[in-house]
Structures are given as structure tokens and as C-alpha cells.
Amino acid sequence: MGASIEVADILRVAGPAFRTSRAGHLSLAELKVMSAIEACRTAALGGHVEGCDDCGHLRIAYNSCRNRHCPRCQGAAARDWLTERQADLLPVGYFHVVFTLPAEIGAVAFQNKAAVYDLLFRASTQTMTTIAADPRHLGARIGLTAVLHTWGSAMTHHPHVHMIVPGGGLSPDGTRWIASRLDFLLPVRVLGALFRRLFLEGLVALHAGGKLAFHGTLAHLADPRAFARHLAPVRAKRWVVYAKPPFAGPQAVLAYLSRYTHRVAISSRRITAFDGRAVTAH
Ligand SMILES: [Zn+2]
Ligand SMILES: [Zn+2]
Structure with a gap:
């Protein structure tokens, strides 16, 4: 990559003039x-000194x-996250599971991010652990790593949760490992049905508790009857859950997810040129 240009370099050079020209239009958070x-x-x-007890070598580093x-x-x-998650991997088969909210919920989620994302996490993980614990299915206590994907505009907002799930879990008494089949973890139709029920129950409870806000074209949904009408088609349709062994193993899925777990608007890697006035990025 050579002597690359970083976002920090650009801000240091062009930041003062930008602040002046945008004075009054930048929020405190942006500043x-x-x-x-x-x-x-x-x-x-400021900085800190890192020292080695064995050789006495000292390294001075500025703080982040x-x-x-x-x-x-x-x-x-992101690199730390990936290293830690890869260290978590067990020597068993893995499944990549994705829970996606229907489009009708996407716009509601966009206006109620914290409440709906929290519910999405709870409903999807509870679905997995409940169905896995059911003796008619796996009958085991499973663990999982879940990552939320949320970007997009109000129109293209399809929040979903990716999960990395080991193909098996602990027996209810905790004494042995119960393995799933290599190519099948849990029935996706059963997962979809429970996810739909848990999520919609949670969403209606949030609405009843006054925890949801509606603006603009969704303002009418503040009314409980209008909200129920909005959800009617969502109740009737199938909620799709994806669950398959990843082709390239769990490491590849983790690597993919790590590119998004700590995503910033523009990473320095994408910047190819800066002449003091204009930035070129790919
Ligand atoms: Zn920093
Ligand atoms: Zn995704």
C-alpha cells in the first residue's frame, strides 16, 4: 500500500477551512x-510507555x-475482534444463519433503531436457543456469535442478523456434546415461524409501552389500530431464515463479518489521492 493517505491527514490539512466554511452547519457530534x-x-x-520486563526495552506510543x-x-x-472470534472456534462443523426482517418492518426499524435492533437480537437468538434445546430437534444448549447488519437508507433498510453457530451443543445435563448433522442444523421453517412470533410480540409490546416513535410518512402508525393493520400482511407471510454450512468454513464468514463490525464511513484504504483540495477515493 506504500505511503498511504489517511483520513486524519486530510482532516488536519483541510479541517480548519472546512469548519469555517460549514460554521453553524456542523453538529457538536460531528465536530x-x-x-x-x-x-x-x-x-x-498524550502517550504511554510500554516496557518489556525481560529485556528492559521501552516503546513510547501516542494514545488512540x-x-x-x-x-x-x-x-x-476489527482485527482484534476477528482474532478473538477465530480463537473461539471449536473443532466442529459450523453453520451460517441469517435472520432478516421483512421490508414492512424495515421502515419502522429505521425510525426506531435502538429499540428494534435490540428486539431483533433478542428474538433471533431466543429463536435459535429455543429450537435447538427442543428434544424434537437438536435437544442441546447451543452457543452462537451474532452480528447485526443495518445500513441502507429508509428505502433500502433491511436489518438482518448474521450468526456463526457450531453444529451442536451441550446436552441438557452439560455432560456431553450433541452433534448436529453435517449439512443440517435446525429446520428453517420452524425457525422462521418462531422468529416471526417472538419479534412481532416484542414489537407490539414496544408499541403499547410507548417505546416506538413514528415520523413523516409513518406518523399514522402511532395509532395502535393502524399499526396492527400495517403488521397484518407481515403476520401472514413466511419469514425467511437462512441456515447452511459456509462453503469456505466459519473463518471465511468471520472475516467477512469483521469487515463490517467496525465499519466507518470511509476507510483510509479507499483514499488514493489528496492534493490539499480534492480527495480521490475508490
Ligand atoms: Zn482513533
Ligand atoms: Zn449482511
């Missing part, structure tokens, strides 16, 4: 992100900003 990225791993944030929008910090966080 804070800019300052954090500019100061990351510079003397501005740890801002979730900083390409430098998030790149390092």
Missing part, C-alpha cells in the same frame, strides 16, 4: 469526531482516540 480523528495517536492525546468513527481505531478493533 467531536473530527477532533478525535485529527488527534488520534498524536501528542495531543477510540472514537467509533475513527478509521485507525476501528481498523485495529
